[in-house]
Each structure stands twice: as C-alpha cells, then as structure tokens.
Amino acid sequence: MGEMWRLEGLTKSFGPIKAVEDFTCSLEEGRIYGLVGGNGAGKSTLVRLVTGVLKPDRGRILKEGKELVIRSPKDARRYGIAAAYQEFSLVPDLPVINNLLLNIEPTKLGFIDIDRMIYKVAEFMDKLGVNIPLDKLVRELSPSEKQVVEIAKSLILEPQLLFLDEPTNYLSEEQREELFKTMIEIKNNARTTIVFISHRIEEVFRVSDQAIVLRNGRLVDIYDLGKVSMDEVVKAMVGELAEEFRGYKYVPKAAVEAVSGKPVISVRNLSVNDKVKDVSLDVGRGEIVGLAGLLGQGQSEFLRAIYGLLPYEGAISLEGRDVKINSPRDALKHGIVYVSGDTLEGVFLLRSIRENISLILNLWRGLHKPVLSKLEKEHAVKMIKKLNIACRDPDQPVLYLSGGNRQKVYLARGLTVNPKVLLLDDPLKGVDIRAKKEILNIVKELAGDKAVLFFSSDIKELLPIVDRVLVFFEGRIIREFKGEELREDLIMEASIKGTAG
Amino acid sequence: MISNMKNTKLQLIKEYINLKIMLTSIGFMLGIIILNVIVNPRTLMYIDSITLLAVPLAFLGLAELIVLVTGEVDMSVGAGLTLANVVSVYAYLYHGIGDYRFILLHLIIGLAVGIVNGIIVGLLRVNSFLGTLATSSIWSGLALVILNKPEGPIPNWYYRLFMDGLWGIPMVIIGLLASLLIWLYFRFNKISLHFYASGSNPYSAFIAGINVNLIKFIAFTLNGLFVGLAALFMTGIIASGDPKIGIPYTLTAILAAIIGGARFTGGVGDGVATICAAIGLTFMRNLIFSLGVPFYQQDLVYSAVVLGLLAVVMYLRGGR
Numbered sequence A: 001m002g003e004m005w006r007l008e009g010l011t012k013s014f015g016p017i018k019a020v021e022d023f024t025c026s027l028e029e030g031r032i033y034g035l036v037g038g039n040g041a042g043k044s045t046l047v048r049l050v051t052g053v054l055k056p057d058r059g060r061i062l063k064e065g066k067e068l069v070i071r072s073p074k075d076a077r078r079y080g081i082a083a084a085y086q087e088f089s090l091v092p093d094l095p096v097i098n099n100l101l102l103n104i105e106p107t108k109l110g111f112i113d114i115d116r117m118i119y120k121v122a123e124f125m126d127k128l129g130v131n132i133p134l135d136k137l138v139r140e141l142s143p144s145e146k147q148v149v150e151i152a153k154s155l156i157l158e159p160q161l162l163f164l165d166e167p168t169n170y171l172s173e174e175q176r177e178e179l180f181k182t183m184i185e186i187k188n189n190a191r192t193t194i195v196f197i198s199h200r201i202e203e204v205f206r207v208s209d210q211a212i213v214l215r216n217g218r219l220v221d222i223y224d225l226g227k228v229s230m231d232e233v234v235k236a237m238v239g240e241l242a243e244e245f246r247g248y249k250y251v252p253k254a255a256v257e258a259v260s261g262k263p264v265i266s267v268r269n270l271s272v273n274d275k276v277k278d279v280s281l282d283v284g285r286g287e288i289v290g291l292a293g294l295l296g297q298g299q300s301e302f303l304r305a306i307y308g309l310l311p312y313e314g315a316i317s318l319e320g321r322d323v324k325i326n327s328p329r330d331a332l333k334h335g336i337v338y339v340s341g342d343t344l345e346g347v348f349l350l351r352s353i354r355e356n357i358s359l360i361l362n363l364w365r366g367l368h369k370p371v372l373s374k375l376e377k378e379h380a381v382k383m384i385k386k387l388n389i390a391c392r393d394p395d396q397p398v399l400y401l402s403g404g405n406r407q408k409v410y411l412a413r414g415l416t417v418n419p420k421v422l423l424l425d426d427p428l429k430g431v432d433i434r435a436k437k438e439i440l441n442i443v444k445e446l447a448g449d450k451a452v453l454f455f456s457s458d459i460k461e462l463l464p465i466v467d468r469v470l471v472f473f474e475g476r477i478i479r480e481f482k483g484e485e486l487r488e489d490l491i492m493e494a495s496i497k498g499t500a501g
Numbered sequence B: 001m002i003s004n005m006k007n008t009k010l011q012l013i014k015e016y017i018n019l020k021i022m023l024t025s026i027g028f029m030l031g032i033i034i035l036n037v038i039v040n041p042r043t044l045m046y047i048d049s050i051t052l053l054a055v056p057l058a059f060l061g062l063a064e065l066i067v068l069v070t071g072e073v074d075m076s077v078g079a080g081l082t083l084a085n086v087v088s089v090y091a092y093l094y095h096g097i098g099d100y101r102f103i104l105l106h107l108i109i110g111l112a113v114g115i116v117n118g119i120i121v122g123l124l125r126v127n128s129f130l131g132t133l134a135t136s137s138i139w140s141g142l143a144l145v146i147l148n149k150p151e152g153p154i155p156n157w158y159y160r161l162f163m164d165g166l167w168g169i170p171m172v173i174i175g176l177l178a179s180l181l182i183w184l185y186f187r188f189n190k191i192s193l194h195f196y197a198s199g200s201n202p203y204s205a206f207i208a209g210i211n212v213n214l215i216k217f218i219a220f221t222l223n224g225l226f227v228g229l230a231a232l233f234m235t236g237i238i239a240s241g242d243p244k245i246g247i248p249y250t251l252t253a254i255l256a257a258i259i260g261g262a263r264f265t266g267g268v269g270d271g272v273a274t275i276c277a278a279i280g281l282t283f284m285r286n287l288i289f290s291l292g293v294p295f296y297q298q299d300l301v302y303s304a305v306v307l308g309l310l311a312v313v314m315y316l317r318g319g320r
C-alpha cells in the first residue's frame, strides 16, 4: 500500500496573510485523515487548492508519482478529486436532483434523460438512507437538508480523493453516525482517500486513521490516532498557547437563587405550525436555560418565533408586560436579541467586521444619529481579541474570513449589546475549541441581569454554564433537568427516548 | 418505489416548464385579449394580424430571457433588430441580394451582434448593462448611417409570404410555433441546466466544472439568433427597412421576460410564459389604441400601464 496522493510545498497567500504555507504531505489510499486546526488555520484554503477552486502560489499535487495539472475544478473532477464544501456549492434555483448531477447529467441525443437521472439518484439516495424530495428546489431546503445534499453531491462522483469540510456542522446525531458509516464503507470498499475536517475532536478520533494538524497555515505534524491522546492533538492545534489553554477551566456558574419577582421573559402556550406545540416557560433574571433534544425537535422554531421570524400562537410577556412580536424589529425594540448558527443568514459578507459587529448597537442608538465610529471600533477590536477572530483589521470585509471566524463575528454582534433576552440558536457551529470556551464564558458573564435561552446540538458543551436544561421532543418540552441531574447521559437518554422517559 | 419515481418525474417536468409562472402568464394573455374583445368586438376580425405583431416581440423576449437566466441583461435587442432589418433591406435595394440570402442576412447580422455582445460580456467581463447599452448606441448609429430614413420595398416573394403564408400556413402560426419549439428544445437540453446554474450561483456552477464565462458567451450567441429571427418577422411585417423601428422594443422585451418569471439576479424564468407575455403586451398596446387614446399620448399611457403591471408582478412574487 504505497502513497497515492502527494501534496508538495503548497503555498497560498491573500495579500499579507499566508493562509497555507509550504504544506507537504502524502496520503495513502483507503485511509481517513482528520484535518484539524483552529479557525483560520487554513483548512478550507487547502481544500480549495487541491480541488482547483484556488490556484496555489507555489507547490504541486501528485497522483501515483505523476504531477497533476489542475487549473479548475473541472480538471480536479477528472482526476477523481471531489469535495463537500464548508460554505456549500449548491445552486438554489435548481431541484435537488439537478444539483446532485450538475455537469454529469445523463443525456439522450443531447436532451436531459429524466428517467435515467431519477433512476440513478433515487437508487443512490436510497443506499445513503436519505429521504429528501428530489424535485424540491434547493432554496426551499433547511440548512441540515442542504448539508446532506452537499455531502451526497460529492459522494455521487465516486471520487478517489474526497474532502469533507466540516460536514457534520448541520447534522443530527443520527445523521452523523450514518455519515461515519458511509465514510468507513467507501474507505474499505472503494479504497477512497478521505480528508475529514471537524472542530469536534472526538469525531475526528472516532473515524480517522491519522490526524493532520495545521496551525497558522503550517503543518504541525501528522499523528497516528491509535498512539496519541486527544489532549496531545489539541495541544498541537493551539500551540504555544497550550499552557494557558490547559489552565482554562470553566468556573461553574453561581446558581441563581430562587427566581425572585417577575420573570424577565414568560412564554405561555406558544405554538408554531406543527413544529412547536404548546410550550410554556419562564426565565428569571440572570438565568441561563439550555435547550436540548435531538436536532429538529422545534427548538430552533421556538427561538425564531420569539424573535419574530416565524408567526406564532400564544402569549409572550416581558417583565410582566404582554407583548406581541411580529418581526425582528419588534423583538429588537423590546430588547430581544437572536443569534443562530447559520452564518449565511447572519452576516453581511461585503460589509466590514466592525459594521457587522456594531449593527444592533447602531440600531438601538437610532438610525438618524451619526455612527460613532470610535465606539464601533473599540467594540470591534475588543471582540476580535476576545474571540480570537483571525483577521487583518476590523475594516476588512467579512467575506475574506474563514467560516468559523464569520460565525464569531455574528456571535460578537449579539454579545456586544446588552439585551434583556438573549436567544442563542446553536451558535457554536464551526467555532474552534478555544473560541467556544471563550464564548461560553462571555455568555456567563453577560447573563448578569438578563435571561438567556441557549440551544445547542452538543449539550455537554453547555453543562458548565446553565442553570437548567429543557429537553424538547416533537415540539414539546418533555423534561427539565437541574442541579445534580445536569448530566450528559441523563439528558441524552431523555432526548432519545422522548415522552416515554 | 416505481410510482414514487413516476411522481418525481412529473414534478420535475412541472419544474422545468415552470407550470405556475406559465399559467399566470397565459392568464394575463387571455385576460387582455378578452378585455380587448369586450371594448372593441371588431378586434376578433384582426386577431391574426395583431398576433403577428407579437411574433418579433416574442423572439426578442426570448433573446432577453436567455441572457437574464444567466444573470446578465441585454439593453441592445431593439437596436440589434433594427440593424439586421436595415442591413438586409439595404443589401436588397442597393446590391440586389433578394433571394434566400435575404433571409440568411437577417440571421447573420443577428448572430454577429450577439457574438460581439458575448465577447464583451463573457470574455472581456464587462458589466452587461453598460456593455450592451454602449453596443446599442453603436447598432442604432450604424443603422442610421446605412439608411437615414425608412426605405422599401422588400423582395416581392418575401412580402407575399406574409400575405399568403407558407404553403398556406399563416406566418403568425409559423412564428409562434417556431419560438415555442426552439425554446422547448433548449429547455430540455442539458445545456439549459448549466445556464440556470450559472445565473443562480456562478460560484457553485464553477465548482461543478462549468465554464461560466463560456456559458455567458453562448447565451449571447443564442440571444443573437433570436434577435435575427425577430428581425426577419419585423421586416416582413413593415415591408421596409426602418432605422428607428426597434428603439421601444428593448424595454418591452425585458418586461415580457420579467412577466415570464425572469429576475435580474438570474437563475429563473420560462420561455413559454415569455411568449405568452409578449402576446399579452401586444394586445395591451392595441387595447390602448381601441380606447381612443390620442396618438401622441399612447406611448405615455402604454408605459404607465407597463410600469403598473411590473409593480403588480413584483408584488405578487413577494418582493424582489
């Protein structure tokens, strides 16, 4: 079993930023490589260099010792290289089936062979165990469905070298397991080389044979995962900061005394279509309430309804006053702020980091007043430092940031202001380990006199900072955990078992 | 499983022919025609000659649509039509080219203007709005240099074709059928998917290995072919070469494509709906005439109605 692929001296700079520098490594067939590193380490750039989306400044790519000429994604495809991209590569106005078969459509005399197309894809999707209507337009899909289509799109090409760039970000627990099974199957049967990128280190250990660690665009080392511990790999990722990082422990949140007075937000019998059914809850001053449950049990819809993004039935009151929220504008006026994990809906790609961060701040100051650019800048610089946003300066457009750093900018917007109610809808997707801890600490500090509702698809991350956890199942809250019961195993069990538990 | 696949196929075909937009557009067309007949029952007697007027607009609408689908726009279709008309009539009048080459010349000029636009937008990467606005002025100017006033006649056989039809089939039927068939041929061809993909998300199309610039070049080339076809019918209808004929058509052609579902951001739009919209718009013009609006106010009223219509279409689509 010799080396199949070799990347030699790959280098790519964007202006003064060296995104990837002198990257050399060999990849064998039939193996899974975990590619890990902090936000902005250069993982996605590396993927784009090999798939022909970006042209390297220097370096070459070899397959079985022969140098490949890759000038565009088309060439890469021909050599059997494919990728599921972090920011997706889907076409919103075409149906799912045409996205999957884009540029490999079966034809009969030049015409689209609809029968053969459906036959091919239906069988393939069946095998993957995916159930998304093939004729649906991609623009109508949920983020998690888009993620599935993006992955399927790369698999259907039957590549020999496959990059999966943070493919698990939008997947549920079950879907992740399904993906890992598929990865292992094509590794064994088709002898595919897979490069798997993720910020969840346990996942990387679970499926990969080796871990390639990147830091600041440079290869740190390649580790045999049978022989090292997670700690060692994390240490390699964060580098010289390791010591500081190790001592970086959560300080458990001081429990809120029995909620006194009126709750900050009180929700009664809230329903959203058939997604949320009759949910009631109160959140007191200084409380952080975690929302748990499997993905898609109505947690997102619940939070989005409170923010005015979805029409709801039921009553919401703030500090004892009934309010009706019809739009995000209403919500913001009442001091409710929402941040989701969907970077694309959250940031203005062409505007600067500074403007993106201070958006709500300016909204609250009143739009007719001049922008306080000094204050803006102060906030931006503070957040960039705190969340370790990898960028050149605060005036850089968000477009040029890595995926995780974009998400940090979106989060920073919610954390800069001082709302009454903070709604967090799985906002840690794609954020690296270090920033995650920093963000959780900020949320804890912020909680002070407000109410925080925090949904996370990875509930154990939340445990150190929450007062209570509510488990959603099929649109209802089925259980509440607090105090001693705040244990991952108990919460997971309830999430899976549902009402029976 | 099998019935499921049949169902998927049906849904897909519905998606490809864009059933919803098509039905709306057919409704718009029939509504205007019926209104026309109510206001002026004699319209029925001329229904074929009014519809014939819609044929050049239908082709221009398709020319516009095919470019809008890829996310570009063409401000020069009216001027391109004028140039093809004027050059062909000039060639007949002053160089005696009056046989089948008379037809060929229309198509060649159409293709040529399309290819020039295609080079400017697809290969040189000039913004299509500015680029085609510039070429529009050039085609118009060129047409005026060649013929500075309307001149005729056109070859007699070509004139008779529009009087008597081809083998007894009226030209209006041939024109509409041709536009329909060409569109459907395109729509069920693999390349149309690449057109829509390039307009909907050029970056994703590029990643799938599609050469987006080449697609835009091809789009403008096809657009030129449609412009040539439009000119052929226009020449037959006005039976002369007229250096001012095409000017108002660009805007109307864009409107036809927009009613046909197109957006300036690309990726959507349907040809059958565009053809129906072209017919509807032509009858609208006739309606304004029938209502007795004085000649010099017709443009004003027509444009105002068109604008109102655009607002209604946008509103029904829920913004954008």
Ligand SMILES: Nc1ncnc2c1ncn2[C@@H]1O[C@H](COP(=O)(O)OP(=O)(O)OP(=O)(O)O)[C@@H](O)[C@H]1O
Pocket: A014, A017, A018, A019, A037, A038, A039, A040, A041, A042, A043, A044, A045, A046, A086, A390, A391, A399, A400, A401, A402, A403, A404, A405, A430
């Ligand atoms: N088009 C671009 N223009 C300028 N800078 C860029 C561009 N693309 C990436 N960068 C920069 O290159 C560096 C590496 O980015 P990359 O997207 O590869 O990071 P990543 O490892 O994938 O991070 P993440 O985990 O957040 O996805 C970052 O500092 C980023 O800001």
Ligand SMILES: [Mg+2]
Pocket: A043, A044, A045, A086, A165, A402, A403, A404
């Ligand atoms: Mg990335």
